[in-house]
Amino acid sequence: MINPFTDEYFMKKALQEAEMAFEKGEIPVGALIVIDNKVIARGHNLTEMLVDVTAHAEMQAITAAANFLGGKYLIGCTLYVTLEPCQMCAGALYWSQISKIVFGATDENRGFTKMGTQLHPKTTVVRGVLANEASELMKRFFVERRK
């Protein structure tokens, strides 16, 4: 039997969230949090609309997932996010003890890898899932913004 719930399956949904950010004029990053193949939280970047540097897609998804679960630890959960998390988001993920992080495009300037941010020792990371799609969306956003 084919398992439809692959990392690509959920990353496509995160890309839909990123598209929603794009349409609002926000840097297009989308995130979702999944437990037992069930989406329990979604978020997309809203830093401009909310006038708040903390309103990254991942931060909103972390808060929403904890709210859904009724507990602040995200053990057993997977975060899907179209762009590599920054220091802030990786720091929040550290506190959440999330089990798995799957990201799309690498952020070579401000991603947690470059910045040396520590994740929780029990967190596993999968990189580069639908990275081209996420990168293309970002490029298209910055091209349009320059117009």
Next chain:
Amino acid sequence: MINPFTDEYFMKKALQEAEMAFEKGEIPVGALIVIDNKVIARGHNLTEMLVDVTAHAEMQAITAAANFLGGKYLIGCTLYVTLEPCQMCAGALYWSQISKIVFGATDENRGFTKMGTQLHPKTTVVRGVLANEASELMKRFFVERRK
């Protein structure tokens, strides 16, 4: 003329915020953000009450200050916080481009210095203001919690 608006003056107010967290059974950390000697945002740790790892004192103060200012950048502002910020909060402060961070007690395990989190290049840092008072409050909290 004596300037009453010293770092100690504002840190005392941050300690009052930390006391409020203590009374709610939260790890006692308090923060405030000041511009031109005026307090524009306050926060204290609410991770237990809000069931949210992102609800650190600093995060709430950053959001509140941006809301007050009507802009997401905190240039010209100073954050006073009783405990050294963690990776997440330092990462948020990086994005905010805040001008100055004053903290009390050092967090030798999870503070941004130990963790290697990068602040914005224009941010200056003052360490150890009323550090003993902040440390004593933390110690008292953990002693009481063990009972």
